[in-house]
Amino acid sequence: MTPASQPPRTREGSVLEASRSDDRGYQSDPTTVSLAVSTVIFALRPRPKTGLMTLWIPLVRRIRQPHKGLWALPGGPLGAEEDLAEAARRALRDTTALTPKYLEQLYAFGTVDRSPRDRVVSIVYWALVESAEASAASESDNVQWFEADSIPTLAFDHNTIVEYALWRLRTKLEYTRIAHAFLGETFTLAQLREVHEAVLGKELDPANFRRTIEASNTVVPTESRLAGTRHRPPRLYRSAEKPDRGPFTHHGGPH
């Protein structure tokens, strides 16, 4: 019996992003519902002191009311000619200047009072960014990375959203191959295990991890090995083609 995946019922703020261009802190027409798209971005980065890889999330500082000065999820209003995922990707590009290796819709948050004056419905996505790139990601006064375990108080209901995204990431890691999104073209099983350990926050048995992964057919071994270690050189693997299928390819075609 696994946990239910009912998302939170929040009673807090909205998702007007820091980079919004108009200066009003409220909606002119109170009968209108406005639509925004935000993205929870995950990447693995080394923890400053220990150098150990952990989960990080970039946040943007709000430069307008409401919640001016607080950190918030990157996002913005949905463009009329823009798909939802495109908008999420744009939020990601604007803050981190990176391209996600994985992007999925998380949930639509829309309680009436989540923003103080506006009525905003936020469609939230979550994204995974390759570790190598994430290290070189832009950081500034208004954009900063935080460890997923120690997120400050955020604007609106964004703390709740981040928690939910974290839960989804951890849950989904166990039954899909999204972990590959954190890694490059080829990787060792130790590196893949490191990703799992960082996300789940616990150590895994190398022997059993190997067998579990091998049995899942999510990776294919290459001929090359990683040299330069001061021990036996580990084999490099690539991500398997695309055994990842949505619900439709399942019962859509012949069984």
Next chain:
Amino acid sequence: MTPASQPPRTREGSVLEASRSDDRGYQSDPTTVSLAVSTVIFALRPRPKTGLMTLWIPLVRRIRQPHKGLWALPGGPLGAEEDLAEAARRALRDTTALTPKYLEQLYAFGTVDRSPRDRVVSIVYWALVESAEASAASESDNVQWFEADSIPTLAFDHNTIVEYALWRLRTKLEYTRIAHAFLGETFTLAQLREVHEAVLGKELDPANFRRTIEASNTVVPTESRLAGTRHRPPRLYRSAEKPDRGPFTHHGGPH
């Protein structure tokens, strides 16, 4: 390795409901994105000939353009003072005049061209309705129940949405106790098994089903038994309190 739960990328219509009050078939302001909420409603009802319980979905006939005359999911525009789930519940009440025992957000559909002229983002919910009530549900010229396995061609991308909802229902049935939502206060294990069989579309071993359910602690036995059968009277069960927990109660508290 279970299937990934990436929803479809549709390239079709929107979700303007049949009961919408304005008569325009398009949006006045082309730069505005409008927001609608629809609901996929599930109930178990006996199949006409065989009497065997199967999955049914109520649909409404579109009485306006676009897609006038086609069947579509019940839904409507989101009210400014209305939570998303409320709007979904309203759609359900208006069509079936019933209260859902279970209601959960499915997905937000928002590709640019899903509606011919408008730009509509639909936040779709799915709901379960008690079988007993569903039998007495209202049906009219513009509201009709269809078997989940034989849905006609629907307006917009609603066929895709229904397929996705079906997939979610079947998947979630296996690791939660949502099956209870189809049943009344008390029920026999045979009835619960009948629900599972109807949703999954295959027979289950009564002996093993019993043990699986008992081990899951999702039901509690009562003292009463069901009489009037022409065999040994089966024990009645109730749904367990609330071992159903969202992601937050999980890692929100101490581990």
Next chain:
DNA sequence: ACAAAAGTGTTGGAGGTACACCCATGT
């Protein structure tokens, strides 16, 4: 040679499927 991580083998427990069998009631 030795440290260190890669990689293999082995065992025991948990859980799930198949199926034989007994139990209690209405007719």
Next chain:
DNA sequence: ACATGGGTGTACCTCCAACACTTTTGT
């Protein structure tokens, strides 16, 4: 008495956690 589903027992199989053990490199 007997048909019918309720309910129990059990053997087997697969998957997974734990951990001992062997292999291959750099120093």
